[in-house]
Amino acid sequence: MGPGEKVEKTKPKRGSKCFKLSLIFFLLNIGSFALPVTGFALKSCRISFDIALCDKSNLTAVPRDIPSTVKGFDLSANKISRVHVTDFTNLPVLTKLDLNRNYISQIDNGAFASLVSLKKLNLNNNKLVQLGENLFDGLTNLTELRMIGNRIKAVASTSFKALTSLKFLDISHNKLHHMTTVHSILQHLPHLRELYIKNNNLTTFQSWELTNRSLQLQYLDLSQNPITTFTVTANVFPNLTWFNIGGSSSKKQMKWDVRDNTSFSRVSSLDIGGLQMAFSDMKTLLETVNSSLTSLRMNAMKHNLPVLINTSCTIPTMSTLYLRRNKLTSVSSDLFKLCINVTELDLTENRIQNNHRDAFRSLQSLRILSLRHNRLSSVPRNLPTLVELDLSSNKINKLKCDDFANQTKLRQLSLYQNSISALSDCVFKDLIRLQVLKLQTNHMSNLNGAFKKYLPNLRELLLNQNELNVITYGEFQGLQSLQNLSLMQNQISKLEDGCFIGLTNLINLLLQNNHITEKSLNSSIFSDLMNLRRLDLRENHIKYISSSALANAPFSQLSRLETLAIPLQHSKGKFQLPRNFLQGLTNLLVFNIRNIQLLSLHEDMFKYTPQLQTLDISSNEIRDLSPGLFSPIQNLKSLYISRTSLRSLDFLRFANLTKLEFLQAKKNQYSVIGEEITNSLPALVYVDLQGNSFTCDCDNAPFLQWAKNNNQTQVFDAYNFECNYPVNFKGMKLFDLNIRFCTVDTEFICFASTACTILVFMVVSFTYHFLRWQLVYAYYLFLALLFDTKHKNKQAPNQYDAFISYNTHDEPWVIEELLPKLEGEQGWKLCLHHRDFQPGKPIIDNITDAIYGSRKTICVISHRYLESEWCSREIQVASFRLFDERKDVLILVFLEEIPTTQLSPYHRMRKVMKKRTYLSWPRVGEHREVFWEKLCQALKSKEDLGEDSFLLTVVDRQF
Template identity: 55%
Template sequence: MGPGVKEHETETGGRKNVRLISYFFLLNISSLLAPISGFAMKSCKISYNIAICKKMKLTAVPRDIPSAVKGFDLSSNKISRVHVSDFENLPGLTQLDLNRNSISLIDDGAFANLISLNKLNLNNNKLSELGADLFHGLSNLTELRVSKNKIKAIKDDAFRSLHSLKILSLSNNKLSSVPCATRNLSNLLELDLSSNNITKLGCDDFANQTKLKHLDLYQNRIAALPECVFKDLVRLQVLKLQSNGLSNLNGAFKSPLPYLKQLLLNTNKLTAIKHGEFSGLWSLQNLSLHENQISQLYIGSFVGLTNLTHLLLQRNLIEETNVSKGVFNDLINLRSLELRDNHIKYRNSTSLLQAPFSQLSRLEMLAMPTQHGKGGSLLPRNLLQGLTNLLDFNIRDIHLFSLHKDMFNYTPQLTNLDISSNELQDLSPDWFSQIPNLKSLYISRTSLTSLDYLTDANLTKLEFVQARKNEYSVISEDIINSLPSLVFADFQGNGFTCDCDNAWFIQWIQNNNQTQVFDAYNFKCNYPVNLKGMKLLDLDIRLCSVDTGFIMFISTTCSILVFMLASFIYHFLRWHLAYAYYFFLAMLFDTKHKNKKPPNQYDAFVSYNANDEPWIMRELLPKLEGEQGWKLCLHHRDFMPGKPIVENIVDAIYGSRKTICVISRRYLESEWCSREMQVASFRLFDEQKDVLILVFLEEIPTGELSPYYRMKKLLNKMTYLSWPRAAGHTELFWEKLRQALRTGQDRVDEHFPLNVVDSQR
């Protein structure tokens, strides 16, 4: 019986095992075909095969969780201990989240049945030690996070069973050294030991980590690096060592780290970068050295970094002598260089002997340092030489008060320019003509009073303008129209004038659909004083608007009236106006003559028509000059060449004691003769004495004199001589003319206005 019973029991046990395995298989299949949902539990819920018990104020792991769940979220509860039986019925669990509890104790073997678990999160708990059997059974675990606990010690074999682990986070604990347990994790890809109390590193700390790609060691207390510390990290791509207090690299990066692409060494105490310090990092692309105490850079400091694209050096003690000696020449693929907050300060705009960035032809972003100390700065005119592909230039807050006119000759591709927080008094359109591709312009806090320079800058591609806290009072239509591509404008903090000068700007803000004017509804008035503090957009601009139709009506009406008036004057008053003009001209020359010329240069000026010149030369001239000895002024003989005719006439009349008008029909028709008589008539009126002698060469009936009312008026007031009537008595004619030339006491009572005829003599 005994053996038979035993055989039966063994068979029964075998069948049970087969049935159990079949049950789990069918359960898993059913869970794949129909995810668990709607399962009745007291404190949790099931969603897509995940048991969610988050923020339920649980103090222990619930026992009513279906065994088929794949995920279990117990985060943000009050669980203080994990028991060995808490997860024994969840063999299919792949993700377990115990983040943000109060766990200080985990029983050995508590995770032993979780053979399918991939991710375990124990962050933000109170664990102080990781024991040898804590993670027993987690052979498929790939991600383990135990950050923000109180871990001081880790048993050497705590991870012996985690052969598949690829991500391990132990940050924000109290480790004083790199745990030896990590050396057993040969498949590890990411290791986070940041924010611990690690004071030094050893040559074997990362032994066997040949697959490690990401290593975080920042915010520890590491003062120096051993030369051999990274010797096994042949596939490392990212290394973070910032905020440690490092003062010496000891050649740790001279040994090859052929795949390293990102190295963070910022916020340490490095004072110098020695020659070849990074010569083993030929794949490095990003190097952060900002917030150190670096004062010395040497030629060769960056040798080997031919693939470096981003270099951060801001907030150090670098001086201009370090920058200007070719220390960056090895960085032939550099795209971004940050130098702000150093001690680089140029005092003049003359050319440097060696342009500091001349070999960085691929550089796209350059930020120059904030200046310290008193006094303004000037950038050397060739500072940007070689930067033919520069896109972004930042010279914010460098106490700059001027820029050389050729500063941007080397950067034709520039699209972003930041010159904010400087002491610039004016900007030249010439600068912008060198950078026609500019898209973003930052000009805040520059004390500029106007944006008028933009109207001539030809910035047709400019899309973004930030011009905060300046002294702009008016934004004109010309300024906005000169920026056809503008899509964003920031004018915060300017003191606008609230009057009609800004009416167009206000209307544009409210109606334009292309440009966003940032915070425009909070723009405030600064002028006039009675409106100070009022919002700009509250200004009523209706009184500033102009009725275009009304203006056109007024303009058209005025134009018609002016045309009609001009036509009337031309047809009816042109001679009066011409006369008034010459009357004034005669007065002007009279004053000039009295002040500058001696009187009586000639005895008489002879006014005659050119057609009557034979009589003048044959009869008048021989008798008066030859026999009687008078000195006569003749236009063809005595007028000064090159002098205006009117001026010659006036000078001749006022420079002679008398004027003899030799009148004929041709004389009356001559416009220049008429002008001569008008000037002589004015003198007659002005001096109130007999200065005019009329001699008629022809008998002209009174009817023919009617059109020449001035001549007719003169004949009614004074006697005249007639050459035709003197026939046979010529001696009497010449005697009377001689007597007329001698006398000068006769007065006249009439005012004879000037007459102007526009024709040739």
């Protein structure tokens, strides 16, 4: 399952915080789960500096959830058996791919086609047998290919065709057998510089089988092949500088047949170790490199070693000679008598027990000598020209004052892993230029002032794994240039005041794994280490039981210290650190107090270390961390709090660690990782929360979404987090939790809310413009039905005979013509808005009450009337009453001639005119008595629509 795949195995318990929202937004939120997610919560891998690390993960297939931005991909030590064509399609910028130590036996054609940026490919130690046609298509930028330790015996002619940029090829330890197979490889590699075909069971080497042109090779390794015939008929290696033709386990001799003496004329490094060859052929071989050879390896030679040494030493340019594993038991004075130009001699892993006093006297130019892993019991003498001497892993038990006499040029001396029990104050007196001295893994219990006077240029001194128990005053005062001192893994229980006097340039001091206690720690011990950068006190017996301030803070003089580590060894009980333990460490960057059975940290602990960037308090029993503890260390970038007793990470919400990039908090008891915690760490790029007891409910829904979707923070091993609560979910993977009922897609909700708001606005606008009066009428109709209002089924008589609806511009006609006639002469009671409307009452209520409170409604129609908004509302309410009560309550009086085309927009009025009669005011000169008679009849007529027995229309119109 890769990122973005939905898992709906179970439904989580709905947490109280999520339950309310989940029901409201369920439908809106479903769509969001179809979106792919691309984060760093990988199932089997982790990301480190743009490299996907998937090694040793028991993978059987290439994971598909790797971010497309990675530049390195490590899949080594897995169980992958096949590389599919789609395995690497989404990795366009990948430059290094490691498939070492898998079970790959098949690679699909085009499997690497999309890796256009790949430069290094490692296929070592797999089970490839055949390399098919166009196997490496697409790898035009590949420069390095390793295929060691497969079973390759057949190579198609076009397998390597695409590798036009390849410079390095190692196909050692396979089953190529014939040089023709190698030819099918090399014919497509014009820029190849290094070729390693070691141990391929090649029995012959014929240059015409390999190539018909000159190769640009500079490095060629043919070692461990049982070659019996080596034939070169043309100069096919004009640029070769490094050549290894060392022997195999075969007892057959190689026949050397090189007809062009210039074929190896540029070789500077030659390895013929273990080669079985007639002495005459060996001599011929050495003669072919006589003008260029500088380094010769003759390791594990079978015979004629002294003769070969003297023969090789006649080559004037040869300066480096390796003679490892040759079973030498001693070095005679004649063995190197001709090696006057040799500057480096390696006799490692022989059986040398003693040397002749003048064994190395003839090596007048010797600078580097290695006698490591022999059986020497004393130091070889008369080596005044040496710069480096390695005597490690021998049986030397005592050093004498003249062992290094006159070796004033010596810069590096290795004496580790011997049996030296003590030093003397004169043993290093002549080593005035010595810079590195390695004395670890011996049996020294006393230094006897060996470092009090001499070794003024020594920079590195390794005394670890000895038996020292006390460092006395001024023990190292002669080492003014010393920068690195290792005293780890001794038995030191006491550091005397002034024991480090003179070490003013010391940078690194390693004291871990000793018996140092808190009593040995005080400022006077470290007062001379003014330039110390790193102090390691791990695995000691430093115990503090109180957080009270110390009178003498131990590190108060180490203002330049950058790294301090003080975990304990075999400590019993519960401890605390003094609140001023770090006083004076103003430049401290790294503080390691892992595994000291610490119960708490005082809030003032870090007020002395404002530059702190890395803090490790893992494997303690700290139950709570105050946010104020982190206030002085706002530059913190890495925090290790694994294996503690912390039950929550809530302290991070208020710690203000805005620069924190790395958080390791595994194997604790956190059950919920709140959204506030992840939001409080904006710079976080890696977090490890393995082995915690997660709760599988909605409280962890925000954390799950964050782990899957964020593109900045890698949540290591997130897909293997397991649920511990509730009981019925115990053992289930946290990422299998179905959070669909918990989470709310905020973006979708915002979109839906905005869309709904716009839709409602449009509906309201449409309704207001076209249907507002229908709604008003419906409102009053509802009131009538609900409360049995006066407007419906009311038995009392109407208040008015007629309501006059007119425009104010027509008011002169109403006042001068209509009102005198109807009210003055005929005695009708009329309702006029300017006279009878109730002051302070909403105008719409006045209109409605007037229409429903009158038997009839007379609408005085003119052009002005049609343009009036309020007149339009009055006729709408009247028509509502007409159609609702089914009564003849509406009389239309036209003061002006209005064409039908101008009435078209007033669909309601046209509808009424199609079904009802109307009156028109007579034109000038016409008789008006008929108009008033018809109007009087209309007012007297019954309200039943079915009894319309008289005609009101004076001028006929067709609609």
